[in-house]
Amino acid sequence: MPIPLNENEIFPVTLEYLPYRKDDSFYAANFIDIWYFSRRGYISAKVDIRGTGGSEGIRVPKEYSDIELDDGEEIIRQLAIYPRSNGAVGMLGLGWSGFNSLMMATMRKPPALKAIYAAHASEDLYYNDVHYIDGVLHEDEYILSIDHENALPSSPLYSVDNDYISNRFLQYPWMDLYLQYQNDNVEFWHEHSIMYHYENLTIPCYLVSGLYDSYRDAAFNIYTNVKAHNQKVKLVAAPVTHTMPEDQTPGPGYDSNSDIVSWFDYWLKEKNTGVMEQPDLTIYVRNTTLSPTESMNKPIPGEYRYETTWPIERIQLKKMYLIMGKMLSSQQPASNSSMPDELEYMPWIGVQSRTGWGGLTGDQSELDKYALVYDSEILNKTIEIVGFVNVTLEVSTNVTQTNWIVRLEDVHPNGEVTLVTGSLRNGAQINGRLLPRYLTPNQMYTITLSLHFTTWTFQLKHRLRVSILNSYFPALWPSPFPMKTKLYFGTIDLPVIPSNNMDFYVTPDFTQRQRVPSDLPIISDRTLLLEGNKTYMTIENTEEMTTTVSYTSYVYQSIKDFYVASQLRWNLTVHHYDASNVTWTAMAKQIYVWNIYPNITMCSSTESGLSSSCLQINVLSGYPTLDLTTRRSLELQTSLSINSDQNNFYTNTKRTLMQNGTQTLVNQFKQTHPRQFQ
Known part of the structure; x- marks a missing residue:
């Protein structure tokens, strides 16, 4: 809390609302944020969700429950009437606290909640969250750590008493809860997915998308569906993983806390910071000649740009064809081949992909040895893409359950391969997420899918590659049957930025600001x-x-x-x-x-x-x-x-x-x- 200059001075409040143990596991990160915002005139509240960390009560029954949102309303009400508060509250956060910021703004809309800042937060709790990546079961360290930490005793006393035993230690594991709901055709996933409530998102909303984060589509989906009725939405797509831009992973990032203050100063203090005079969209376009090995754990070359429309009006779709001979061609073949390319399922393949669509993956050439790959000719000019790549495949399988993984890649002249983007389709969901059904062996199906949001510049003397797999281990739980799949035909639509438009870009000033040493407190x-x-x-x-x-x-x-x-x-x-x-x-x-x-x-x-x-x-x-x-x-x-x-x-x-x-x-x-x- 800031020190008031006089007995009448009041301040707006920032709220981050999480189950991540503010008093020990996240103590250092919380200290830095609270220190930063309080020095800039904000009461900063970090609150553990009911039954987690230092909060009393029975551990909440699941992520983003009604209990969590009910409590959130009461927390905001109390913060707004706190004697030193000016009555204006802003929610913010990354991941979970970004998710519930969006939910509070969309589904509860407490009057004191004036604006939100949500980084790496999803609109779709089934398809675009950690449990079922693109509709397929996923397990990683989060599943373990959230169950484990929420079974720890309450801080600061860490008492092991009857309340602790019944309220935390004996509570049902969330792992089992989410395995009860393996498909999207249930209210369990829909009730708190804001994609079903877009029309209610009317307060100022700042969205951050990470080009190396698994949730990066969400910000663009929200913006697309909200902008028509809410003119107070901003979006930044930065070259970061599941972190804030200031953390530079891999970067280049910027002082995102400064940007948060500018946003909340405008909406919570009624200061004209100029933030609403800037274009809505800021997108980092990656543009590197480095191989994936050379670029690992380094800031990725490119530039931040303002954009004024979404989808970007000047985009031209470039259609390419997957044709016989493992070629990716701009020329439509005379007819679809009657001799399909065949792929044998190897369930252990995929380790080079790490654990999903987020993070840095390095050279993918070894993985592509086990995939169907389709390469373009060597490029004689650069191709820059921004947006969603759409893919259509004609396929068949000899079993009833199959997953198809599609990846767009950049083949460096030295033979190394960079993953640009990708996505997958659970074969049971070919006819829609809400109507899962088993496949008919040897029947031809048409798969359409949109690869996850990306920006990339394919350089001279590089090649484009489309890589197709049926396994993505360990990111995806393997489908259960031995199989062979066939690919008969395919197309890919690239959202290309014409090269003659590249003289008109404006670099946003806020992306050039870096955190200074005086903004990093010593935690004594x-x-x-x-x-x-x-x-x-x-x-x-x-x-x-x-x-x-x-x-x-x-x-x-x-x-x-x-x-x-x-x-x-x-x-x-x-x-x-x-x-x-x-x-x-x-x-x-x-x-x-x-x-x-x-x-x-x-x-x-x-x-x-x-x-x-x-x-x-x-x-x-x-x-x-x-x-x-x-x-x-x-x-x-x-x-x-x-x-x-x-x-x-x-x-x-x-x-x-x-x-x-x-x-x-x-x-x-x-x-x-x-x-x-x-």
């Missing part, structure tokens, strides 16, 4: 002691004929007078010759140790770790090298697993709580969920 009561790099390892077992992808991460830190260790790992394994036999195992562990020395640091290898200045840590166990008999400690372990066969998913969740080294609570859930078109 928190120290990051050790952080393990997130890793994706692929393990091939030639005896058992399996492929496993493994992910691990750990963070050890001190906050005030206690130590917190977080460990997380998962493995996803598929059998090569039984695609239905898939196993996902995951383990998370959180350790708290109280009464450590203030401002402690990590010991070097030559220090004892027994002084008041530094701490040694057993990296494997996560425990510090301290006398734990004289200190309170608490540990929660959560293990999740999903196994599948052709008919079912079998889940097992186990929670174990340790206090001072002694096991005090154990609970286990086992469920069987029939496969439903997955």
Whole structure:
């Protein structure tokens, strides 16, 4: 909260509303944001959702529940009447807090909510969220971490009492809840997806889309469907993953907190910051000659541009054809081939794609060895695209359940391949998401799909490539049957920006502002002691004929007078010759140790770790090298697993709580969920 200059000074309020434990797991990030906004005249509220973090009550029954939104209304009402508040509240956030900002603005519309800022937030909870990517089951570290952290005791006391046991520890795992709803034809997904309520979004709305984020379509879908009745919508598409632009992953980013202040100053303080005089759209167009290996973990060359219309009026569609000889041609063939290209299903293929349509993927040439690929001629001029690439395929399969993955790629002269964009179609949804049905073997089907939003410039001497797969492991849970698919014909429509328009672009000033050192506070009561790099390892077992992808991460830190260790790992394994036999195992562990020395640091290898200045840590166990008999400690372990066969998913969740080294609570859930078109 800012310090008032006089007893009558009042301030607007920013609200971020999450289940991500503001007092420990997200303490550092929250401190930086609150410090930044309070220095600029905002009361900054971070609120844990009911039954999570430091908030009381029974853990909410699911993501974005009515309880969450009901509470959100009450929180906004109370913030608006707070004595130092001017009555104007702005919601903001990334991911979850962006999602519920949109929901509050669309479905609840409390009078005090004057504007929102939503980054990487989806309009579609089934097709464009983490559980069913483009309609196919997906499991990753989020599924583990959200269940695990929401079973931890409430901060700041971390009491293990009857309320904790009933309200958190014994609550039903969300993993099982989402496996009950494997298709989009139920109200479960629709009731809080704002795509069914666009007409209600009427307050000022600032949207951020990340070119390397899985949710990047959402901002454009919202803008397209809202702009006609709401002239107060802004959109930025930046070259970032699931982070804010200022985090530069990979970048180039900009000082997005400064942009948030400019937005909220206009709507919550009634200051003319000029933000509404700027064009609605700011889009970063990628333009690099680097190979994917050269560009990994570096800012991607290109430029930010203003756009005044969406879709961009000057776009010209360029149609290309997938033809015999694995060619991608601008010339329409005389007739569709009667001799289709055939693809054998290998359920373990796809590891180079990492875990979906977000993030940096690196060179894709190895993966393309197992795909149907169609290459253009070597380009004699650049091709710049901005928008959604539309694809039509004529296909067949010899089984009843098949997924088709389509990717647009850039082939560098050195042979390396960059993933530009992609999407997929669950074969059960060919006739629509709301009408899933099994395929008829060997019947020809027409698939139409829109690849995820992209910007890209194909350079001279490069080639365009369309790559088609039936497996995308580990991003997608493999479909259960051995199969062969056939491709008879295909087209692709590219949204091309004509080269003669490139002299008219204006670079937005706000994208050139960078965060300065004075905007990064020193957090005196928190120290990051050790952080393990997130890793994706692929393990091939030639005896058992399996492929496993493994992910691990750990963070050890001190906050005030206690130590917190977080460990997380998962493995996803598929059998090569039984695609239905898939196993996902995951383990998370959180350790708290109280009464450590203030401002402690990590010991070097030559220090004892027994002084008041530094701490040694057993990296494997996560425990510090301290006398734990004289200190309170608490540990929660959560293990999740999903196994599948052709008919079912079998889940097992186990929670174990340790206090001072002694096991005090154990609970286990086992469920069987029939496969439903997955």
